[in-house]
Amino acid sequence: MAHVSFATPVGAMTVFAHEDALVALEWGSTAATEATPFLERVRDGLLRYFDGEALPLDWSLAPAGTPFQQRVWNRLRAIPFGTTVSYGALAHDVDSAPRAVASACARNPLPIVIPCHRVIAADGGLGGYSGGEGLPTKAALLSLEGITIPLSKCPAFV
Structure with a gap:
C-alpha cells in the first residue's frame, strides 16, 4: 500500500x-x-x-469500519476547525449513546483528518484519546486550533 x-x-x-x-x-x-x-x-x-490552517475537505477517504462507525466518522468530519462537540451531543446527532460514539472515535483510522480530537467530555474536559501520546496529543491538537482545556478539567495532567 x-x-x-x-x-x-x-x-x-x-x-x-x-x-x-x-x-x-x-x-x-x-x-x-x-x-x-x-x-x-x-x-x-x-x-x-500543524502551521494552524484547516485541513482541505476534498480528500477522498476510504476508512474501513462498520456502518455505525462510518456514520460517526462522517459526523466528525462536519465539526469545524477550532470547535468542539461533546460525546453526548455527538451521540444525540447519530441517535446513539456516548460510549458507543467514544468507541467509534477510538477506532478512527484517520485521526486528525477525521477529527475525533474535537470531541470532548460533557464537563468540558478532554475525555479520551488513543492517538499519539493520548491526552497530551489531544490537548496539543486542540491548542493548535485555538482551543484550551483548563488543567482542572485534565486530571491526567495534574
Missing part, C-alpha cells in the same frame, strides 16, 4: 492510501516508499494544519 512518513510537532506520522483514497493515518514512521502525488498533497495539507 502506498504510504509516506513525515515528522510533525506531535511525532512522526505515516499516511496510507489505496487508489488515491486515504485509508489510514498512524503515528510512527515506516520504510520509505515512493510517495504518490495524492499522498504528497495529504502530507503537505497535514503540515499546513
Whole structure:
C-alpha cells in the first residue's frame, strides 16, 4: 500500500492510501516508499494544519469500519476547525449513546483528518484519546486550533 512518513510537532506520522483514497493515518514512521502525488498533497495539507490552517475537505477517504462507525466518522468530519462537540451531543446527532460514539472515535483510522480530537467530555474536559501520546496529543491538537482545556478539567495532567 502506498504510504509516506513525515515528522510533525506531535511525532512522526505515516499516511496510507489505496487508489488515491486515504485509508489510514498512524503515528510512527515506516520504510520509505515512493510517495504518490495524492499522498504528497495529504502530507503537505497535514503540515499546513500543524502551521494552524484547516485541513482541505476534498480528500477522498476510504476508512474501513462498520456502518455505525462510518456514520460517526462522517459526523466528525462536519465539526469545524477550532470547535468542539461533546460525546453526548455527538451521540444525540447519530441517535446513539456516548460510549458507543467514544468507541467509534477510538477506532478512527484517520485521526486528525477525521477529527475525533474535537470531541470532548460533557464537563468540558478532554475525555479520551488513543492517538499519539493520548491526552497530551489531544490537548496539543486542540491548542493548535485555538482551543484550551483548563488543567482542572485534565486530571491526567495534574
